[in-house]
Amino acid sequence: MTTTNDIKPWLFRVEPMEGESLSHFLGRVRQRNHISANALGQMAGIGAIIARWERFHLIPFPSDADLTALGEVVGVDGEKLRLMLPPQGEGMQFDPIRLCGACYGELPCHKIEWQFKSVWMCERHGLKLLSKCPKCGKKFKIPALWEFGECAAEGTRCDRCRLSFVDMKDNQKSS
Ligand SMILES: [Zn+2]
Ligand SMILES: [Zn+2]
Structure with missing residues (x-):
């Protein structure tokens, strides 16, 4: 696949929900647009890390630059994506997945x-x-x-x- 930097791939936009986790949001974006985690990472130019984030494997923690790049592709502010991740200093448990x-x-x-x-x-x-x-x-x-x-x-x-x-x-x- 060849893309140039000044052509932004267009995705159907998905509105984030209150308190939603990044994993759930990215899953909705990918399902709505029928794309794989790797394809989404490629569009954002951040490589093959989306699948790791979807498992809440957050070491190293997603950088602001990565979140901004991803945000441009999915049409959501990088800062808003940051809120879908644990705040600094908050310990994170990626297994088991929990539910109310x-x-x-x-x-x-x-x-x-x-x-x-x-x-x-x-x-x-x-x-x-x-x-x-x-x-x-x-x-x-x-x-x-x-x-x-x-x-x-x-x-x-x-x-x-x-x-x-x-x-x-x-x-x-x-x-
Ligand atoms: Zn069951
Ligand atoms: Zn509840």
């Missing part, structure tokens, strides 16, 4: 704060976060691989037992 089903029912996205080491419960709902499907025990996929938009008409589900993320709230313990 009650939050997901209100806004269908994976929130970055669920992966903070310091966070074990959803303060909004007073519920402990789930780290696996409460019915069958399957761990959640990385958010970039969740189901989005029209694919998620019935909501994202456990990929083994098909329990919906929204219904998982009934199994969350109050803290």
Whole structure:
């Protein structure tokens, strides 16, 4: 593929959601535009690091220059992308992926704060976060691989037992 720097590839824009994690946002951008993580990295001129970011492997931490370059391709300010990552000094847990089903029912996205080491419960709902499907025990996929938009008409589900993320709230313990 040959591209010149003054031709910007055009992507369908995807609006970020409140508190959304970078992994979930990039997954939506890629699905909407039918492109791979590597293709997106190439368009932004930042190489093959998108797939690592989608797994929350953030060492070395994404630079402002990288986020600005990616932001130009996806049509979102680099600073806004930065907010989809943990703030400086906040420990990050990339495994397991965690979920508040009650939050997901209100806004269908994976929130970055669920992966903070310091966070074990959803303060909004007073519920402990789930780290696996409460019915069958399957761990959640990385958010970039969740189901989005029209694919998620019935909501994202456990990929083994098909329990919906929204219904998982009934199994969350109050803290
Ligand atoms: Zn919640
Ligand atoms: Zn399950």
